[in-house]
Amino acid sequence: MSVIQPLFRLLCVLSLATSGSGLHGRNKTVSHEYCVLGAGPAGLQMGYFLSRSQRDYIILERNTGPGSFFNIYPRHRKLISINKIYTGRRNKEFNLRHDWNSLLSDRPDLLFQRISRELYPNADDFPRYLSMFEKELGLKVKYGADIGRIQASEFYGNRGYILSDQNGVNYQCSVLLVSTGLWVPQQVDFLGSDLVEGYESIPTDPEEFKEQAVLILGKGNSAFETAQSILGRASRIHLYSPSPVRLAWQTHYVGDLRAVNNELLDTYQLKSLDGLVEGRLEDIAIVRRGKNGGKRRTAKKRSQTSTKGKEPLYLTLTELLDDQNGKNISEVTGQNLPGYHTDNFSLRQPYDRVIRCLGFHFNFSIFDGSARPPQSSGARGRLPGVTAWYEGRGTPNMFVLGTAAHSRDYRMSAGGFVHGFRYTVRAVHKILEQRYHNIAWPATILPISQLQSWILKRVNEASGPYQMFGVLGDIILLRGSYCEYLEEFPLQALPQLSALSGRPLSDHGLLVLVMQYGLNRTDTLGPGRAESEWTKAWRSNFLHPVLYYYNTLPTEKDMRQRPVGWPLPRPEAIHHMVEDFLTEWDQPISHSQPLRRFLEHCLQTDLRAFYAESCFLLSLTSRTPPLFCRQGYLRKQGIVGNSQLWQHAREAGLMADH
Amino acid sequence: MSIVYLVAFLFGLTAEQCSSELIEDSSQSFMERMNTGKTSFVYFGNHVNPTIELFMEQLERSADALEDYGISVVKVNCSKDPIANYCTGEKLMTKAHLFRGSEVLRSFDIDTVFDVNAIVSHVLFSVLFNEVRYVHTPAELLRVENAAKQNSDIVVGHIPVLGLPEHRALMEAAFVYGTKYQFVQTTGSLVLRHMGVVDSSSSQARLWFLHCKGVSRQSDPCPSIPMRKPLKTINIHSFLQLMEAPLVTEAVVDPSEVDVVHIHLSVPVLYLFSQPQTQHLDRATAQTLALQLHGEAGVVLIHRDSPNVKTPLKYNAAYRLPQEDVKYFTLNSAEEVMKLFKEELVQEHKIEDEEGDEEHWSDLDILDDEVSESVYRDRDHMQDLESVTELTSDTFQSTVTQNDITVVLFYFKWDAVCMAFIQSYIEVADALEGVSGVELAAVDCGEWTDICGDQNVTSFPTVMIYRPMAAAQPYRGMLGTKSLHSFILLSLVSSPSHLSSSAEVMSFLEGDLYNKHVYLSAVRVLGLFSSTQDTGVTSFVEAARLLRGETILGLFAHKEAEQWVEGLSVNLPALLVSHGPGVPYKVYSIPSSSSPTDHVSLIKHVELDHFPELTVENLPWYLELGKPLLLLFIRKEDSTESNKSLAEIKRPLSSGQLDSFLPCWIHLGRTPVGRSILEKYLGFVPPLPALVISKLRTGGEVFLFPPERPLMAKNILQWIYDVEHGQEQPAGLIPDGKRGPPVPFFDFLAIMDQEAPTYATQRGPKMKNGGRESNREQKHEAPNQKQTPHPSPNPQAPRQHSEL
DSSP: OTTHHHHHHHHHHHHHHHHHHOTTTTOOEEEEEEEEEOOSHHHHHHHHHHHHTTOOEEEEESSSSSOTHHHHOSTTOBOOSOBOOOOSOOOHHHHGGGBSSOOOOSOTTOSGGGTOOOSSOBTTHHHHHHHHHHHHTTOOEEETOOEEEEEEEEETTEEEEEEEETTSOEEEEEEEEEOOOOOEEOOOOOBTGGGOEETTTSOOOGGGGTTOEEEEEOOSHHHHHHHHHHTTTOSEEEEEESSOOOBHHHHOOTTSBOGGGOHHHHHHHTTSSOEEEEOOSTTEEEEEOOTTTSOOSOOSTHHHHHSSSOOOEEEEEHHHHBOTTSOBOSSOOGGGSHHHHSTTOTTOSOBSEEEEOOOEEOOOTTBOGGGOOOBOSSGGGOSBOBOTTSBBTTOTTEEEOGGGGGGGGTTTSSTTSHHHHHHHHHHHHHHHHHHHHOOOOOEEEEEGGGHHHHHHHHHHHOSHHHHTTTTEEEEEEEOSSEEEEEEEEEGGGGGGHHHHHSOOOOTTOEEEEEEEOOOOOSOTTSTTOOOOOGGGGGGOOSOEEEEEEESSOOOHHHHHTOOTTOSSOOOSEEEEOOOOTTSOOOOIIIIIHHHHHHHHHHHTSOOOOOBHHHHHHHHHHOSSOOHHHHHTGGGTOOBOOOHHHHHHHHHTTOSOOO | OHHHHHHHHHHHHHSOOSSOOOEEEOHHHHHHHHHHTOEEEEEEESOOOHHHHHHHHHHHHHHHHHHTTTOEEEEEETTTSOOTTTSSSTTTTTEEEEEETTEEEEEEETTTTOSHHHHHHHHHHHHTTTTEEEEOSHHHHHHHHHHHTTTOOEEEEEOSSTTSHHHHHHHHHHHHHTTTSEEEEEOOHHHHHHTTOSOTTOOOOEEEEEOOTTOSSTTSOOOEEEOOSOSOHHHHHHHHHHHHSOSEEEESSOGGGOOOHHHHTTOOEEEEEEOGGGHHHHHHHHHHHHHHTTTTOEEEEEETTSTTOOOOTTOOEEEEOTTSOEEEEOOOOHHHHHHHHHHHHHHHHHHHHHHHHHHHHHHTTSOOOHHHHHHHHTTTSOOOOTTSEEOOTTTHHHHHTTSSEEEEEEEOTTOHHHHHHHHHHHHHHHHHTTOTTEEEEEEETTTOHHHHHHTTOOSSSEEEEEOTTSOOEEOOSOBSHHHHHHHHHHHTSOSSEEOOSHHHHHHHHHSHHHHHTTTTOSOEEEEEESOTTOTHHHHHHHHHHHTTTTOEEEEEESGGGGGGGTTTTOOSSEEEEESSTTSOOEEEEOOTTOOHHHHHHHHHHHHSOSSOBOOTTTHHHHHTTOOOEEEEEEOSSOOHHHHHHHHHHHGGGTTTTTTTSEEEEEETTTOTHHHHHHHHHHSSOOSSSEEEEEOTTTTTEEEEOOTTSOOOHHHHHHHHHHHHTTOSOOSEEOOOOOOOOSSOOOOHHHHHHHHSTTTTSOOOSSOOGGGOSOOOOOOOOOTTSOOOOOOOOOOOOOSOOOOO
């Protein structure tokens, strides 16, 4: 879209005009084609792609360095993103499947392993890595620009955005890329929430918790991480939240409780004084028991026991605090506590500390009315709602990147994490290139006879679809004797494929390659969890490749009504490649041949390979030799073989004997 | 009993004995042997290599087998006893001869008689040449049948592949039973169709018994019974016994006492009880049933009037399956017994079918791709990559700039086509070891995906040629040892050769310069320009660079260049093409303002032979011309007949009378697959040399030059005229049709729909979020109710989540 360029010139002229007027010297205006908000991993990742395609961009960061979130979080400084350096392989693409911290670039050495060789690295290493990434690639980051307000503005019918920083500088941006992450602590309003400490500010020295009873609100990784750090000091740790704990190794969702943080499950199940409880957060109250509230028979020892230290905290329920008139009572007595009514109420004992570990939410407050994206329907509205191509709903030309864009695959895939969103950022960049610069989504042109090996290559090394399983998939546009292979397209945007990618569809249809976990209906560690029979591949539980074949592009409606749990609508034909223990899908009988037969069905042609001699025979005795002969042998690139191989083929009865 | 004896004899034939019967002859004993008039199979050799060693082993084994037929197997060591005529000549070592007395009945390539089965079958076939009839067509078979009617029965064996155990079994049977039956051997698929075999593509050997002896009238056909068991000596024997056995045996004892040949041959027997009053009717019923069950079951008619028959009256029939006891039953109609019997038999079939069904599923696990399967069968065989340098990201750049030529193969380990080719690649590397300036290297793209990406390799396998300071050149030739080897060697030849005098041109075309590379290619292409200033020179030089490795090119840009086109209706600049010394040059003018790619296509075009021998390697270049083929097939052995017919086609070539065709030929020795082409075209292999017209691109008809007509230029032209004017009937048709998937689709969607009905169905318009999870709203329990911490047994993910 070349509209953008003249628009820019206009903006520049305008900004010159305003700054030239000199009356409001502080009200400087700067224009950029792309403004990236936030120099975290997603912002820098987008910066890299914009810089590589030589776009006019700026990354705005309020702090003095990149990735400042990681200067504080995780509080106990252990990253739980896997940094597996030794994979036994030298394939750079494959190794990214097991490197969850690096950003994507064309520098083979710009990997996180240069900074840390720990499997679970120290959190301080991450900002160091980001800083190295930014410097070595020479990304344009403006530090210390604290954007407090974002307004939408129209220029000749095109929506742009004006960002104002703390010094009154205005940034005029045709395209705004919001990568501010999630950093506002999530709070739940209940009586006594002021008595609760937050994950963001608790002390991290375990000694501070010595002999204390601790109630943690939340059952995610931050809650467990906190519990784990004080396990040896606290007397009793209870975790309270609405949902039962979800284990990442059962759900395959890395946001769920990771085994590296789950020591408390042990102490709970081995009855070592810790425990998990489910209940609504909105219904509870945290109270101190009033000094005069209980009836005391002896008041003698009072001064000895409780003057020192804080008063203990009790968990109770709001409904117990209401008096007859529905008003909150002023003094809490024993009757206001659940233990008074149910003698074995599990949380009847008081706590020394209550800690809130409820995660973070997106900072909506800097967006002015029409520039504000709506709250997502999922994830308790903590995230901005975005389209399948990560554009804010109702905020054209504003895209959301990184963790904040997780509403698309919340609790499904890895879009909220570095190892996932580095790929969605790349996908968004390709969409930007098409929409604003008319550069179509890159595609590899392959003769159909090469399609199978290209699919196997991707299946065996591609990291994008592997990390962003069920979200990003490879698209193969069939064009008769050849095809166009598009990598890592956002699957939910499939109905808009042509517009977003700039690649029209032919009437030969398309294939979509997706990595998926399976039904997961069996015990994750129990018998029958793994499937090895390729004819039952659709029952595979572990991550495995799935191919969908469509005659025509699915519509929005098809997409909405797709089968439950599926990433895509019901296709014309489907092929599951059976899960593999080693994630090597390259065996002739279980993987290659079934794949070939599926492709043969979709393309309605024989895709077998033939030696030159067979092609010779078939070319002279048939007017339509097989595709392999037409695209190989008849183009003078036949596979000759040798007598030993021919002998094998003859013994198998596959090659004519003369 | 004679049966037992025969079985023993036949077993004796096949069993190998320990002591060797192989005789080694000196010149004297050989001379004596020649005079005895006995049959002997003789191999003359002078040294032993691994191939010969294997052959000797097989020869030794055949000596034991052939001894039973009175045929001696002899070897002669030529280095000790040089026997005239046999111990000399090229064919020594690769031939074995069958003698009757001093007369050579037949000579065999040791490739043909590769193992004991092949030796026995071929030797017996030669010895029985007069007894066993060899037929190609149904008509020939009918002639044999007519001759045999009322005389003898016929045994027809269809042997798709000669020299295999089935062939041996048939020949051994022919040796034993040859005087009793007329034996017929056939290989053609036409006869197969004539015998009622629908699927003639299968390569299974088959056998039929034709009851010609009992035919009452000459015009009646001989009833034929197929043998259902595999073609093995023992099965043929018992089948022939069955054919000989009377249709119905009559007995006067209980079924368990009746001794019929069927029991010995493990064939089911049906017993029918006959009452004296209905004897004629019963006999007729038995006859009918026996005819229907012929070859599959025996029928015995037991007369109840004998006191020896104690079977209760309520039963009127019984049957006995092999290795089982007699089972009695009551029979109401002939159809019923047929049904029962067929069912019993069918049951067997059923079991087989079920197995077949299972096989059908496991069939899915059988590789049906010849390249994949052959590579898979070779999986135990470790590839020795020693002579090929395996490149990595660290070594790639330095390696490809180090040598004059670095050849790099880009491959995937899991790709069968790549792994099939890598064997050839290693062969080339081994052959080129020691050639300086050339290095063969390989990049495993499964590991070094970055290199393969950087080099823009999207097709596998790919071979690239790297030279220092030059762009990489993709290898576009056949992916085989021979082609790649000569390409690399040719790549080392400077291209073009800059020639500075007519003498050098002469040397380039047939002198020293020519001889230097004669082993690589016989073709020379020379660019003739009047001066180096000619604008075409740069294009030609660029084209020569592009054609490095493919064609030997010379450049003569000189005022003397004119001499080379003198007297020809061609002006400079021109291309002169030589197909070797002695072959007249051809000259073509180069259109002005030709680009390098124009030059390339012109050179590629003029290089083509006008009467090529089609080979597996060169066919694509000629098929590109899109002309109908005038194709001569000549036999393996070089013969004057073949040479003569080649010359006859060459004659009208120069006059341009064959211009609408591509005249070409196939040598069945060098290109054995040519035989299959003939079979596909015509359904049989006609006598050679055979000339066909194949309209591959237009209509697909195949015409066969009538074998009885002499292959003379005049006749050929007349025949072509007739073909062109629709006067000739096509002898075959080349199929044209979409080439669909070779196996039925394994439909996962259908299986899902069956096994998990709602799993793969689209949601209705109203269903939201699928409702897979029951609404698990966490209600807080009232304070007077117990609240217990409940561990969650269900890992199923609820939608709400408080943590990130």
